[in-house]
Amino acid sequence: MKRRLLLVSNSTVHGGGYLEHCQQQIKDFFGPQVKRILFVPYALHNQDSYTKTARDKLKTLGYEVDSVHEAADPVEAVRQAEGIFIGGGNTFRLLKALYDHNLVTEIKNRVLQDGVPYMGSSAGSNVATVSINTTNDMPIVYPPTFSAIGLVPFNINPHYLDPDPNSKHMGETREQRILQYHEEPDTPSVLGLREGSMLLVEGNQATLLGSTKARLFQRGKPTTEHDPGSDLSFLLTDAQ
Numbered sequence: 603m604k605r606r607l608l609l610v611s612n613s614t615v616h617g618g619g620y621l622e623h624c625q626q627q628i629k630d631f632f633g634p635q636v637k638r639i640l641f642v643p644y645a646l647h648n649q650d651s652y653t654k655t656a657r658d659k660l661k662t663l664g665y666e667v668d669s670v671h672e673a674a675d676p677v678e679a680v681r682q683a684e685g686i687f688i689g690g691g692n693t694f695r696l697l698k699a700l701y702d703h704n705l706v707t708e709i710k711n712r713v714l715q716d717g718v719p720y721m722g723s724s725a726g727s728n729v730a731t732v733s734i735n736t737t738n739d740m741p742i743v744y745p746p747t748f749s750a751i752g753l754v755p756f757n758i759n760p761h762y763l764d765p766d767p768n769s770k771h772m773g774e775t776r777e778q779r780i781l782q783y784h785e786e787p788d789t790p791s792v793l794g795l796r797e798g799s800m801l802l803v804e805g806n807q808a809t810l811l812g813s814t815k816a817r818l819f820q821r822g823k824p825t826t827e828h829d830p831g832s833d834l835s836f837l838l839t840d841a842q
Contacts, residue, residue, distance in 0.1 A: 606713075606720070607801070612760060625663055630640065637665065638665065639685040640682075676703045684718070688721070688726030692727065693728045697745040713751075720753065724736040725760075727749045729751055737759075758840065762776055777825070780819045793817075793819075816828045
């Protein structure tokens with residue numbers, strides 16, 4: 603399998619600028635062979651402003667940016683893309699737009715068959731997985747299905763938050779909500795990516811990168827913690 607993915611938990615870390623915390627990983631990922639990146643801004647309402655933010659940042663890293671929302675034919679834009687970056691925002695809005703523009707299958711083919719590098723941030727990481735069932739976002743719009751692009755056989759929970767032992771909040775913790783998801787049958791593993799962490803997938807190899815640990819939820823098994831640098835390739839091959 604040719605897939606190359608960089609799935610980032612969040613685009614901004616407290617105290618830093620847009621994509622600043624992962625800019626070296628972005629340069630390593632796309633490399634010098636990619637000159638232009640196709641940006642997908644569908645997760646936010648103001649797509650022009652969002653595209654300008656991504657375009658300005660990626661230009662400092664040496665990449666030109668085309669936005670799919672500016673293309674006369676979004677499908678053809680995906681077919682011509684050298685690299686794809688899907689940004690964060692509302693996951694339901696993003697997935698609905700991907701289906702509305704007939705891009706889910708196109709992106710999957712380009713990544714899995716043609717080896718086009720795919721970067722996702724937050725919602726863009728969510729839609730790379732089996733489904734968006736483990737997003738933190740509100741369903742402000744209704745996509746035709748919760749099934750996502752399916753570039754990996756597990757789900758991600760970006761911005762994973764640990765319980766605050768000093769908090770008086772009595773609602774469910776993030777961990778409780780993911781465990782509730784696993785009460786349903788045939789649900790895939792969920793990788794909780796804390797802010798500052800990202801997953802690099804190259805073929806059948808998966809490596810945790812960044813500055814924070816990740817928490818892994820596997821149905822019927824105890825949760826586990828994984829340090830940056832950990833080999834998580836088993837998530838790509840294990841029966842889910």
